[in-house]
Amino acid sequence: xxxxxxxxxxxxxxxxxxxxxxxxxxxxxxxxxxxxxxxxxxxxxxxxxxxxxxxxxxxxxxxxxxxxxxxxxxxxxxxxxxxxxxxxxxxxxxxxxxxxxxxxxxxxxxxxxxxxxxxxxxxxxxxxxxxxxxxxxxxxxxxxxxxxxxxxxxxxxxxxxxx
Numbered sequence: 607x608x609x610x611x612x613x614x615x616x617x618x619x620x621x622x623x624x625x626x627x628x629x630x631x632x633x634x635x636x637x638x639x640x641x642x643x644x645x646x647x648x649x650x651x652x653x654x655x656x657x658x659x660x661x662x663x664x665x666x667x668x669x670x671x672x673x674x675x676x677x678x679x680x681x682x683x684x685x686x687x688x689x690x691x692x693x694x695x696x697x698x699x700x701x702x703x704x705x706x707x708x709x710x711x712x713x714x715x716x717x718x719x720x721x722x723x724x725x726x727x728x729x730x731x732x733x734x735x736x737x738x739x740x741x742x743x744x745x746x747x748x749x750x751x752x753x754x755x756x757x758x759x760x761x762x763x764x765x766x767x768x769x
Contacts, residue, residue: 609692610630610683610690611683611694612679612680612683612692613694613695614676614694614695614696616676616679616696617667618666618667618675618678619665620664620665621662622663624659626663626682627648627659627685631686631687634685638687639685642685645681645684646681646684651670676696679696688715689715689716690715692717692718692720693718693720693721695720695721722760722764728747732744733747733757
């Protein structure tokens with residue numbers, strides 16, 4: 607598999623936690639499964655569930671919180687071993703600590719992050735700001751945040767929304 611995409615509301619399905627994780631890579635070795643679960647914090651989720659990985663998560667993952675569902679969806683994508691990972695507001699349901707923890711565990715692969723949260727964007731090697739479907743501004747955090755333009759407008763709105 608070359609590209610894996612994880613959205614803000616990545617779907618989970620009726621079945622166990624393990625079944626949801628292995629959807630894209632049913633034959634992934636147990637060692638890889640365990641490593642991905644540790645990197646994404648899914649191992650802690652499993653330990654908190656009554657039957658661990660064998661716990662049914664309910665249709666759409668109703669027995670899990672939004673942050674837990676995001677972690678499971680990301681783990682499922684990583685288990686496929688993508689060369690390119692696209693995260694579309696994947697960490698929006700996590701607090702700042704959870705987001706930092708999760709992104710620290712990401713593999714060294716090309717990652718395209720679609721986000722509005724400053725903490726998420728700040729860690730990017732390169733930032734592209736889109737307006738009307740076109741790149742309106744591009745650069746690194748230090749340059750973009752010090753120049754007026756689309757980037758500073760988005761960051762100002764984000765800061766106001768975060769309170």
